[in-house]
Amino acid sequence: MRDKRYDILFEPVKIGPLTAKNRFYQVPHCNGGGYRDPSAVAEMRRVKSEGGWGVIFTEQVEIHHTSEITPFIELRLWEDKDIPSFVKMADAIHAHGALAGVELAYPGVNGPNLYSREVPMAPVNMPILTFTSDPVQARAMDKEDIRNLRHWHKLAYRRAKAAGFDIMCLYGAHGFGVIQHFLSPRINQRTDEYGGSLKNRARLFAELVADARDEVGDTCAISVRLSLDEMAGIDGFTNDHLRELVAMHAELPDVWDFAHGTWEACSGTSRFKEEAAQEDLIRGLKQLTPKPVVGVGRFTSADLMVRQVKQGIIDFIGAARPSIADPFLPRKIDEGRIEDIRECIGCNICITGDMTMGISRCTQNSSFMEEWRKGWHPERMRKKAAAKRVLVVGSGPAGLSAAHRLGLRGYEVALAEARTEVGGRVTLESRLPGLSAWARVRDYRMGQIQKMSNVEVYKDSALTAEDVLGFGAAHVCVATGATWRRDGTARFHLKPFAIAADLPVFTPDDLMGGAKPAGQVLIFDDDHYYMGGVMAELLLKLGCKVSLVTPSTKVSEWSTNTLEQGFIQKRLLESGVDVRVTRALMSAGNGAATLSCTYTGREEEIACDALLLVTARNPVDGLVHALNAQSAAWADAGIETVKAIGDAEAPSSAIAWSTYAGHRYAEDLDEPDPGDAMSFRREIAELQS
Ligand code: ADP
Ligand code: SF4
Secondary structure, eight states: OOOOGGGGGGSSSSETTTSSSSSSSEEEOOSOGGGOOOOHHHHHHHHHHTTOSSSSEEEEEESSSOOOOOOOOOOOOSSSGGHHHHHHHHHHHHHHTEEEEEEOOOOOGGGGTTTTOOOOESSSSSSOOOOTOOOOOEEOOHHHHHHHHHHHHHHHHHHHHHTTOSSSEEEOOOOSSSSHHHHHHTTTTOOSSSSSSHHHTHHHHHHHHHHHHHHTTTTTTEEEESSSSSGGGSSSOHHHHHHHHHHHTTTTTSSSEEEEHHHHHOOOOTOOOOOTTTTTHTTTTTGGSSSSSEOOOOOOOOOHHHHHHHSOOEEEEESSSSHOOOOOHHHHTTTOOOOGGOOOOOOOOOHHHHTTTTTOOSOOOOTTTTTTTTTTOOOOOOOOOOOOOOEEEEEEEHHHHHHHHHHHHEEEEEEEEEESSSHHHHEEEETTTGGGHHHHHHHHHHHHHHOOTTTEEOOOOOOOOOHHHHOOSSEEEEOOOOESSSSSSSSSOOOOOETTSSSOEHHHHHHHOOOOOEEEEEEEESSSSHHHHHHHHHHHTTTTTEEESSSSSSGGGGGGGOHHHHHHHHHHHHHHOEEOSSSSEEETTTTTTEEEEEOOOOEEEEEEEEEEEEEEEEEEEEEHHHHHHTTTGGGHHHHHHEEOOGTTTTTOHHHHHHHHHHHHHHHHHTTTOTTTSSOOOOOOOOOOO
16 A cells, blocks of 8 residues: 555645645646547546546636637637536546636637637737737737626636536636736736736736635635746746745635746656756745645656655645646555556657647557547556457557557467567667657556566567467567658658768668767758757767758757747757758768758758758568468468557657557457447537527
């Protein structure tokens, strides 16, 4: 059972009129589902309730149609009609005794209103501040607007209470909520009683909290979520301003919830931010108020959580990503199963679901957002349909996930790996600069597999089709991965182009295998996720001079969706990489390469002693093709199915696609053929007359 040193994490904590059963506080987080997928988001939170969280929050909830952040999909509480989906959510959160929190947001200058077409409002007349630089400005709010804003908040408090929510949180962090805009001297340049001094800039904040207290404070707790620092230098709402504010209004809310200034800074990836990275900014705030304090920091270490509580830094362990990667994190600590925790790797693939308006997925927890859509669960699997043996070939993230999940289902599983170490790309990539946390994908799964008597792992076992036919498995799951292409083919060049035969050409596989290019190395990045930038860092460490050429307007463009792009480009520029954006590599040889501007076609030459191609990947599908070619021999070999999964089926630069493929293989095995039916449930809007 529970280790005594973690008892402190399970102490009940009073929040206003309510008591949280422990210190585990799932702070609001997006999920790409929001109002489009209300049952999916409710079920996702129910699983967290089962996993033992004391407090569980919704994502951002737009309280009024005059401020919304289309195209991003969050929740909407605009009318009474919206209440039923909130009831569903609150009920799901309450299912195992968690308090239900709702994060109420009026985005103001962060809401372009592309859907409602209302004119946005802000403290002053100014352009909308979003990721997308929409051609929209907000008008300055007058006194009547402020009265309306307070009224709309009151409606939201009442609706949220009617839906069954316990904690009302006013959102003023990450630059996404109107109270932060009023608090910021950079944005709030008003000259009336709502602008100027901190007391004035905090007036709206104080009024909205007081209104919440009057409306619902008898039964609900009131929380505020504020930025630790706006990250805008001394012109912004600084950490010192926050300390002044907390001291000034120490008793106003029932709980203070602190997050970092920009979302990028708050939700930094493990490549750029350590666990508990915000500790210095939050330390001392608790001493300014008698009310409990929530802090975040991608916490997955129970000892670190205990230290922060014991040192009086925080009262609640705020967690978004750790609760996504492992919804059962509190229960596992409680039950003394620390080694079973599926630690977040800090990759931010979950955030890409929101940024792309898709639906979130998690590298570590493939059931995330599939709890309702597919009935998946992070801890449990259906029992196997029949006693059958499954051979999984390849132990990368796809093969490891398949073997682990098949093991949970009770199949007899053999996992064969050609190399002396398991983990495939995860093992190799975790040795690259900044990616060590990615090894957790392997370590969690291997840790679980090693406890299973029905899963055997065979290393140094490169299997041929004949080996597989002789193995005696009913199902063969081919997870043999992919290799980086050596011909420059990807998105810009759909066919190979001119590379001189005597020019040293490398791929990321070569460098991960120990190859050491020398001299001036040109990276051609037509993959656009993390690998190009990571390769540049590695080459610098090897002492090379590095040019990074990409047809995109940005380095590692897709990493905008993981909130890393700015950090990556800054790091490369500051470390002396010759960054050439909007350039395609046309030919290379004789110590030089020809680049072409992707807009004008104008050509230029740069020095190039060696080429590193970060382009597309080819599936390693020889085994599956060889097996398919011998399908006539399957019956005698006892084989019923052969299926390629993960990178061996269709490579993805993101590991999450592989872990998902492995999980899905295990879920779908022995299921009846769905025919034309969809593989997941979805919600359809009710038609109005
Ligand atoms: P994925 O992301 O799809 O899991 P990886 O490239 O990470 O793919 O992993 C594939 C793994 O499969 C590698 O560890 C590789 O060594 C292994 N592998 C490839 N071919 C064979 C084979 N014929 N027999 C056993 N293992 C193989
Ligand atoms: Fe953590 Fe990555 Fe999962 Fe997000 S997707 S919760 S960052 S492991």
